[in-house]
Amino acid sequence: MKRQLPLAVALTAAATILFGCAAPGSSTAPTTAGGSVAPTQPTAVAGGLLDKVLKAGKIVVSTDPAYPPQSALVDGVYQGFDIDVATEVAKRLGLTVEWQTPDWAAITAGGWGGRWDMSVGSMTITPDRAKVLDFSPPYYYTPAQMAASTHSGITTLEGLAGKTVCAGEGTTYYQWLTGTLDFGPGGKPAPPPAGITAVTLPSDRDCAVQWQSGRFDFDGWLTSITTVEGAITDGLPLVKVGTPVYLEPLAIAVDKSGPNDADFIAWLKPTIEAMHADGTLKAMSQKWFKTDFTTSTQ
Numbered sequence: 001m002k003r004q005l006p007l008a009v010a011l012t013a014a015a016t017i018l019f020g021c022a023a024p025g026s027s028t029a030p031t032t033a034g035g036s037v038a039p040t041q042p043t044a045v046a047g048g049l050l051d052k053v054l055k056a057g058k059i060v061v062s063t064d065p066a067y068p069p070q071s072a073l074v075d076g077v078y079q080g081f082d083i084d085v086a087t088e089v090a091k092r093l094g095l096t097v098e099w100q101t102p103d104w105a106a107i108t109a110g111g112w113g114g115r116w117d118m119s120v121g122s123m124t125i126t127p128d129r130a131k132v133l134d135f136s137p138p139y140y141y142t143p144a145q146m147a148a149s150t151h152s153g154i155t156t157l158e159g160l161a162g163k164t165v166c167a168g169e170g171t172t173y174y175q176w177l178t179g180t181l182d183f184g185p186g187g188k189p190a191p192p193p194a195g196i197t198a199v200t201l202p203s204d205r206d207c208a209v210q211w212q213s214g215r216f217d218f219d220g221w222l223t224s225i226t227t228v229e230g231a232i233t234d235g236l237p238l239v240k241v242g243t244p245v246y247l248e249p250l251a252i253a254v255d256k257s258g259p260n261d262a263d264f265i266a267w268l269k270p271t272i273e274a275m276h277a278d279g280t281l282k283a284m285s286q287k288w289f290k291t292d293f294t295t296s297t298q
Contacts, residue, residue, distance in 0.1 A: 049254065049264035053095060053117055060098045060116040061086045062107050066205050069230050069288045070122050073101075081226075081288040085139055086120035088280060089252070092271055103202060105170035108133070112255040118264075119253040122224065124172040127184040129253070134265050136252040136272045139281055140293045143244030144173060145225035149211045150237040152219040157242030162195035165220035166207035169200040172248060173222040181246075189246035196220075208236045224248075226289050249296065 044051040053059045063082055065073035071080040078099055090097045100116045107119050110132025122142070125135050146165070148154035154163070167173035175181035177198035182188050201207055204223040208231040211221075221228070221238065228240055252268065254261045275281045281294045 043263065045260065045263045047259060049117060049259045049261040050267055051263065052259050053093065053264070058096045058098050059086075059090045059093070059118060060100055061090075062100045062102055062112075062116040062119045063121050064104065064203055065101045066203055067122075067227065068205070068234075069226055070224070081140075081284055082120050082122055084284045084288070085252075085275075085281070086118075088275065088284075089118075089120070089268070089271060093267075103170075104168055107253070108170045110255050111257050113257075114259065117254070118268075121253075122250045123253045124248040125183075125251050126172065126175075127182060130184075132256055133253040134256055134261055135254075136265070136268045137276075138249035138251050138296070139272050139275070140250050140285060141247055141296050142250060142293050143225045144176065144222060144246050144248055145228045145244050146241050147208075147221045147223070147228045147231075147238045148219055148241045149216055149221075150239060151211065151216045154219055155239065155241060157245075158193055159241065160196060160220045161193035163220055164197045164199055164218040165192075165222055166199050166201060166210075166218045167222045168204035168206070169202055171200075171204065171223075173204070174198055174200055176245065177222060183249075186249075192245070205231065208238055211238060212236045226293070247296070 044054055063071045063078065063086065065071065065078070067080070067082075069080050070082040071078065087097055102116070104121070106112075107121065108123070108129055119133075122140075123129070123133075123135075125138065129135075146157055146160065148160065152163075154160060165177055167177055172181050176189060177192055177196055179191055199218055201210070204221075204227055207218070207221040207223070210217065220241070222245070225240075225244055228238070231238060232240070252272070254264060254268070272281075276294060282292050285291065285293045
């Protein structure tokens with residue numbers, strides 16, 4: 001049910017009543033009826049991101065309209081795993097979602113200028129992105145999978161040595177292909193086959209769509225295993241090659257450049273943890289991927 005502005009204002013007022021004795025930015029940990037600790041509810045700081053979305057009655061979320069099964073615009077309706085995650089996050093604040101579809105490179109660059117409030121777009125946490133973005137805990141983990149066009153005849157990862165491989169612009173897949181992917185404390189994954197030339201298109205799925213249209217300017221494609229399998233199911237001309245090349249932690253991102261996101265992140269982190277603990281994320285993963293991608297051990 002759509003929540004109107006008066007309820008959002010009421011939520012802000014309720015937060016002030018419940019947590020008015022706490023210092024700005026501090027939080028409490030109320031207990032549930034069963035005695036367990038409920039997700040931390042921070043104070044909405046005036047001018048902060050949490051304050052902004054509560055007063056607006058909605059969260060503006062950036063997503064990709066052509067990245068199934070994570071997100072896709074189908075007959076005017078957004079659907080997919082990321083769509084469900086964003087909708088549930090908003091629901092737990094009593095808010096609705098407004099979708100925006102900027103280019104992925106613009107999202108990862110930061111400096112959003114308040115045009116959207118958070119990105120729920122399967123973004124991998126990396127040290128470079130963390131310079132301009134703040135992250136939730138990972139809400140799921142996906143294997144990065146190489147694919148080849150059926151036109152190429154390539155059936156192994158080694159067969160892509162010296163070939164051209166496509167990836168989405170600004171993605172970790174492109175970084176891996178060019179040898180620049182670094183997970184920080186997690187280290188660098190094993191390198192790609194020798195001599196690969198990387199090319200990019202605006203979105204991951206665009207690579208497979210080019211093959212579908214009869215264009216074979218590249219032989220390989222690197223993306224999430226979920227996206228590869230979705231493309232195969234849809235009848236696009238490609239095959240998986242080799243085993244996944246690395247596992248990526250995927251999180252919700254918020255722009256560091258403002259509004260101040262400290263209050264929002266303080267609420268978002270325990271909310272994602274609660275969605276893991278109560279089985280919400282696992283159920284969504286099973287719904288869209290037919291498997292549980294919500295743990296780091298696969």
